[in-house]
Amino acid sequence: MTAEKTLVLASGNAGKLKEFDGLLKPLGFDVRPQADFGVHDVEETGLTFVENALLKAREASRVSGLPALADDSGLEVDALHGAPGIYSARFAGEPKSDTRNNEKLLTALADCVEGQRSGRYWCVLVYLRHPDDPVPVIVQRSWEGEILAHPRGEGGFGYDPLFWLPDQNMSVAELSAETKNRLSHRGRALQGLVDLLKVAHG
Numbered sequence: 513m514t515a516e517k518t519l520v521l522a523s524g525n526a527g528k529l530k531e532f533d534g535l536l537k538p539l540g541f542d543v544r545p546q547a548d549f550g551v552h553d554v555e556e557t558g559l560t561f562v563e564n565a566l567l568k569a570r571e572a573s574r575v576s577g578l579p580a581l582a583d584d585s586g587l588e589v590d591a592l593h594g595a596p597g598i599y600s601a602r603f604a605g606e607p608k609s610d611t612r613n614n615e616k617l618l619t620a621l622a623d624c625v626e627g628q629r630s631g632r633y634w635c636v637l638v639y640l641r642h643p644d645d646p647v648p649v650i651v652q653r654s655w656e657g658e659i660l661a662h663p664r665g666e667g668g669f670g671y672d673p674l675f676w677l678p679d680q681n682m683s684v685a686e687l688s689a690e691t692k693n694r695l696s697h698r699g700r701a702l703q704g705l706v707d708l709l710k711v712a713h714g
């Protein structure tokens with residue numbers, strides 16, 4: 513394994529870290545969570561996923577001295593004019609809670625009938641070779657679905673029990689980890705990033 517393939521993952525989200533591990537280890541990357549270096553969560557002050565991902569990657573790379581990969585992601589619901597969007601993790605306030613976020617989403621959509629509950633996950637990945645890297649590698653991918661009226665399934669994390677995939681006839685929380693990684697906003701963004709890295713940085 514080459515030293516260039518060691519990465520710090522700029523995330524404190526256990527669900528994301530597990531998915532990245534499953535995706536990056538088979539590709540030969542040595543993936544280190546930011547907690548290994550004592551990196552704390554940065555304040556996500558950006559107005560876009562890309563700004564927040566840059567903030568996270570820069571901090572993790574600065575503290576660890578390694579190239580960094582950050583993920584800023586969230587759920588965009590059409591009937592809620594794009595909410596919770598970049599505020600998805602803290603939709604129901606601090607401290608962050610998937611359970612309370614899901615309850616708040618169900619309440620917000622209580623009057624919304626089937627057919628008006630469309631939405632999508634977004635994942636923006638940013639890769640920095642070092643904290644001052646002027647050429648970040650950036651990939652954005654979405655994943656279309658509908659918001660269920662009741663949770664289904666035990667897998668995944670976050671809004672997955674409420675995110676329905678008509679094509680699969682399942683919620684994301686009912687998919688296997690492998691299938692989620694193959695289809696998801698994050699899995700496809702990472703595939704795109706790995707392809708770009710081959711071109712951009714050898």
Ligand SMILES: O=P(O)(O)OP(=O)(O)OP(=O)(O)OC[C@H]1O[C@@H](n2cnc3c(O)ncnc32)[C@H](O)[C@@H]1O
Binds near residue numbers: 553
């Ligand atoms: O910032 P880090 O430390 O990475 O962890 P976080 O949970 O705060 O991550 P974000 O700021 O990117 O917020 C993303 C939120 O969007 C939701 N989300 C993103 N991807 C998801 C997925 O694959 N399944 C379910 N929910 C997801 C979930 O609520 C996340 O907490």
Ligand SMILES: [Mg+2]
Binds near residue numbers: 556601
């Ligand atoms: Mg966050």
